[in-house]
Amino acid sequence: MILLSIFSPLNPTVNSTRKRFYYPGGNLLDYFHPADSDELWIEWYGIDRYENRLETLSILKDKRGMIALDIALQNSTIGNLIPVALSPSAGLPLEQCLVTVSRHLNPWGIYLNITEPGALRPTLELLSKLYAQNLLWNPIWISMALSFGSFETPGYMQGEEFLTAINSIFPYVTVAPGWPREVITAGYTDPLIDDMLTLCKDLWQQVSFQLEAVPLSRSWLATTKLLEISPSYTITVQHGYSEGSYCDGFPGLRSIQTHTQKGVYYKIPRQCRNALMADVFTS
DSSP states (O other), rough: OOOOGGGGOOOOTTTOOOOOOOOOOOOOOHHHOGGGGGGGGGGGHHHHHHHHOOEEEEHHOOOOOEEEEEEEEEOOOSOOOEEEOOOOOEEOOOOOHHHHHHHSSSSSEEEEOOGGGGGGGHHHHHHHHHHHOOOOOSSEEEEEEEEEGOOOTTTSHHHHEEEEEHHHHHOOOOOOOOOGGGGGGTTOOOOHHHHHHHHHHHSSSSSEEEEHHHHHHHSSGGGGGGGTSTTTEEEEOOOOOOOOOHHHHHHHHHHHHHHOOSEEEOOHHHHHHHHHHHHHHHH
């Protein structure tokens, strides 16, 4: 298997004359044009350490969808801290990943899950630099679990700080906020939903709220408010095998799918997606 680390060297002249038809903060449906405008048809890669990791260049050449990367800071070869995409071995420079993806004409979106507060600003600064160099052509989502109001939790970035950094450094993204895992053990309650809506009420960007399937199965009804406030609001239901089997996540996935088939993305491994689609289209 060819590892992602064989990404070719950066070339600052790539895409210098390419015409822009999409900007990084746009609506995914306008980019992917899935069948029936159904978000369920958009596939996600690199979600789970056990399958669908972005490890071969053939994925970029032959497929399309969203690439999910966990982002942290690591020392570069010259000793300064840079944002990297975590992998089973060493971290790969995020800049190298982004430029390589941009070279491929197949539709790819990039989901950046910021795993540590210190990685947010360097990541946004990198995105701003690449955009100015005409090297950023793909949808970009910035995700982070935040601390705010009823979900105030030590160790997490304050929600206002997260939004201020995005708006001041590189605002052309889909904002994808989530809740700390410590506060969703009983599910997504009204206070959690109401305070998240308060935090995001002044955003002009596309916003996709990040929900986990297992706690969603315990309490999900309040989450429907997330789709009622603005047409630019969506939700993303995520589930990986590190959180349990498909059966563990199924009640939450099915609850949302039964309530609405619009405005919901499914950040789940392929086997889970296939099982969910089989259930949806045979029920």
